[in-house]
Amino acid sequence: MTEPEFRVRARHTADTVTVYQAYRPEIGGPAARDGRFPAAWKRDRMTWIKPSFLWMMYRCGWGLKEGQETVLAVEIGRDGFEWALRNSCLSHYVPELHESRTAWQRELRRSPARVQWDPERDLRLHPLPYRSLQLGLAGEAAARYADEWIVGIEDVTPLATEVHRLVRAGDLDAATGLLPEERPYPVADELPAHLRR
Numbered sequence: 001m002t003e004p005e006f007r008v009r010a011r012h013t014a015d016t017v018t019v020y021q022a023y024r025p026e027i028g029g030p031a032a033r034d035g036r037f038p039a040a041w042k043r044d045r046m047t048w049i050k051p052s053f054l055w056m057m058y059r060c061g062w063g064l065k066e067g068q069e070t071v072l073a074v075e076i077g078r079d080g081f082e083w084a085l086r087n088s089c090l091s092h093y094v095p096e097l098h099e100s101r102t103a104w105q106r107e108l109r110r111s112p113a114r115v116q117w118d119p120e121r122d123l124r125l126h127p128l129p130y131r132s133l134q135l136g137l138a139g140e141a142a143a144r145y146a147d148e149w150i151v152g153i154e155d156v157t158p159l160a161t162e163v164h165r166l167v168r169a170g171d172l173d174a175a176t177g178l179l180p181e182e183r184p185y186p187v188a189d190e191l192p193a194h195l196r197r
Contacts (some may be wrong), residue, residue: 003128003129003130004130005129005130005131006117006130006131006195007130007131007184008051008085008133008184008185008187008195009051009052009120009132009133009182009183009184009185010051010052010182010183010185011051011053011180011181011182011183012078012183012185014078015077015078015151016075016076016077016078016151017051017075017076017078017081017185018051018073018074018075018076018180019049019050019051019073019074019076019081019135020049020050020051020052020053020055020056020071020072020073020074020156021047021048021049021050021056021071021072021074022056022059022060022063022065022068022069022070022071022072023067023068023069023070023072024066024067024068024069024070025069025070026038026040027040027041027070028069028070028071028072028155028157029070029155031072031153032070032072032153032154032155035150035152035153036146036150036153037146041146043142043143043146045138045142046114046136046137046138046142047136047137047138047142047145048116048134048135048136048137049074049076049134049135049137049145050132050133050134050135051132051133051135051182051185052120052121052132052133052182053156053179053180053182054120054121054122054123054125054179055118055120055121055132055134056071057071057121057125057160057163057164058121058125060160062160062161062163062164063157063160063161063164069157070155070157071155071156071157071159071160072153072154072155072156073153073154073156073180074150074152074153075150075151075152075153075154076145076149076150076151077148077149077151079149080144080145080148080149081135081149082188082191083141083144084112084113084135084137084141084144084145085113085115085135085187085191085192085195086191086192087111087112087113087141088111088113088114088115088135088192088194088195089104089107089108089110089111089113089114089115089192089194090104090114090115090116090194091108091114091115091116091136092116093105094194097193097194112137112138112139112140112141112142113135113136113137113138113141114135114136114138115133115134115135115136115192115194115195116133116134116135116136117131117132117133117134118131118132118134119131119132120132123163123167123172123175123176124167133195159178162178163175163178163179166178
């Protein structure tokens with residue numbers, strides 16, 4: 001079956017959705033241990049969450065990039081995730097979706113969340129012909145994420161390391177078997193058009 005170019009795919013249950021982030025160990029270690037971000041986590045910066053494990057691997061280089069050595073799977077409530085989707089705007093101007101560039105800029109200033117669609121990745125981190133959601137959280141969205149939405153945080157750096165080892169060894173079947181199962185996420189009709197492209 002052909003994948004649509006734009007689709008939200010994630011590991012999810014009836015109540016939660018898993019997103020990925022990568023941090024330096026001083027942030028990631030305490031977050032995984034305590035199930036919440038430590039005081040050193042910057043609330044005043046935009047934080048990007050990614051439902052795609054392989055896109056996270058592309059971004060953090062399998063946890064080998066400086067400052068991204070600890071890969072976290074953050075399980076959040078679906079209510080929070082959907083609040084962010086409802087209150088998001090697209091991170092760039094698209095004439096077919098926006099009345100005007102000025103209207104998009106106004107929406108950008110007003111929205112606490114940003115949606116960005118980037119090419120999904122395969123096991124070798126090559127781009128695929130369909131896109132993966134990234135969700136940027138700022139202001140109220142970042143505060144709600146840190147304080148209200150998180151159900152649990154797991155350090156999945158060992159998983160990243162093992163999948164990377166198998167890929168380097170050429171055992172793509174075994175590597176595929178370890179990947180989190182990411183299924184299409186149901187996007188409701190009332191959610192913004194940039195999520196239903």
